[in-house]
Amino acid sequence: MKVKEKVWTYRDYLGLNDDKRYEVINGRLYEMPAPLVIHQIISKNIFRILDDFVNKGKGGIVLYSPVDIILSEVTVVQPDLVFISKDKKEIIKDRIYGPPDLVVEIVSPTSYYRDRYEKFRIYEEHKVKEYWLVYPGEKAIEVWVLKEGKYELYSIASSEGKVKSEVLKGLEVDLKEVFDEG
Amino acid sequence: MKVKEKVWTYRDYLGLNDDKRYEVINGRLYEMPAPHFEHQKVSGLIEFLLRGFVYKNKLGEIVDAPFDIILSETVVVQPDIVFISNDNLKNIKSGKLFGPPDLIVEVVSPSSYRRDRYEKFEIYEKAGIKEYWLVYPGEKAIEVWVLKEGKYELYGIASGKGKVKSKVLKGFEVDLKEVFNES
Numbered sequence: 001m002k003v004k005e006k007v008w009t010y011r012d013y014l015g016l017n018d019d020k021r022y023e024v025i026n027g028r029l030y031e032m033p034a035p036l037v038i039h040q041i042i043s044k045n046i047f048r049i050l051d052d053f054v055n056k057g058k059g060g061i062v063l064y065s066p067v068d069i070i071l072s073e074v075t076v077v078q079p080d081l082v083f084i085s086k087d088k089k090e091i092i093k094d095r096i097y098g099p100p101d102l103v104v105e106i107v108s109p110t111s112y113y114r115d116r117y118e119k120f121r122i123y124e125e126h127k128v129k130e131y132w133l134v135y136p137g138e139k140a141i142e143v144w145v146l147k148e149g150k151y152e153l154y155s156i157a158s159s160e161g162k163v164k165s166e167v168l169k170g171l172e173v174d175l176k177e178v179f180d181e182g
Numbered sequence: 183m184k185v186k187e188k189v190w191t192y193r194d195y196l197g198l199n200d201d202k203r204y205e206v207i208n209g210r211l212y213e214m215p216a217p218h219f220e221h222q223k224v225s226g227l228i229e230f231l232l233r234g235f236v237y238k239n240k241l242g243e244i245v246d247a248p249f250d251i252i253l254s255e256t257v258v259v260q261p262d263i264v265f266i267s268n269d270n271l272k273n274i275k276s277g278k279l280f281g282p283p284d285l286i287v288e289v290v291s292p293s294s295y296r297r298d299r300y301e302k303f304e305i306y307e308k309a310g311i312k313e314y315w316l317v318y319p320g321e322k323a324i325e326v327w328v329l330k331e332g333k334y335e336l337y338g339i340a341s342g343k344g345k346v347k348s349k350v351l352k353g354f355e356v357d358l359k360e361v362f363n364e365s
Contacts, residue, residue, distance in 0.1 A: 107321055108321065108342075109321050109322040109323065109341045109342035110341070110342045111341075112318075112321050112322075112323040112339075112341030112342070113323075113339050113340075113341055117336070117339075135295070135318070135320060135321060136320060136321075137318060137319060137320010137321045137322075138290055138291065138292050138295045138318060138320045138321070139292040139295075139320075140292065140295040140296075153300070156295075156296050156300070157296075158292045158293070158294075158295035158296055159292035159293050159295070
């Protein structure tokens, strides 16, 4: 939901104190409605898979929403999940100041356009190396990887099968585990 | 579902006689599982709206799957809904369409996600299909892609609520609440 016409900045955003969740994308303020249960189940499933993998492997941190990621003066996002490698841990302060290594967005009817097109461009511009788009309704996952500054579709599966990560080498995610509502 | 490794042609496709539904995309044969209830409902509602508009304005015909469209020797598709303008009706021979229709609607399902969103997207772009609607029942979203200088551009999009309109069918628009469940 887009609210109020003016160029919003990070400072304006910090000044909001109505207990709602917002994002600022290129100076536009969006209110974030509370996600549906299915969205949260999928988020939990992916968090577990990523967190296990990262803890066993090369290290870093996986965080789930809401966490503010400040990408510029006019862009503050709260992705569903982020992975920040050990090498980039200096971007973690009270909030996160800079692009994570990997971002996961779980698409919902209220965020479809923003996730698939607006944030896609934002993450590409800000050099987030890997972007996962998860579509609960179509049981699909797309893994986009930055190649010479542009996202390329690195891995995709729907209904069944696995997707793999480039940033987290060796990680393969079975769709069954992600979309399991059990 | 992709089946059997070889380069499939239109002729091979015609030779299949096992009563299943298939598409041939760039020489690959895909079996088409029967669609689910939600898919059929959404597809039916869009078709109803399209047909109403097209018939009222006497613009051509609306047909739904399974209906063969032969785009090349190695591409045979059965889109969910197609609009064929009066000018292009002459390309229907032996009950099949040889050449591009004017507008295609695909209702995406988990088993067809990649094919609809990426493979057919490219196929339709190359074939010169002026307008391509991608409908996502799960995310309650519709994208309208329109050909500009040989490439698809996102002409309209809505999700959750709102409206999308057609360029090819001037004056035709769909309110998402007419198509998707309220919930």
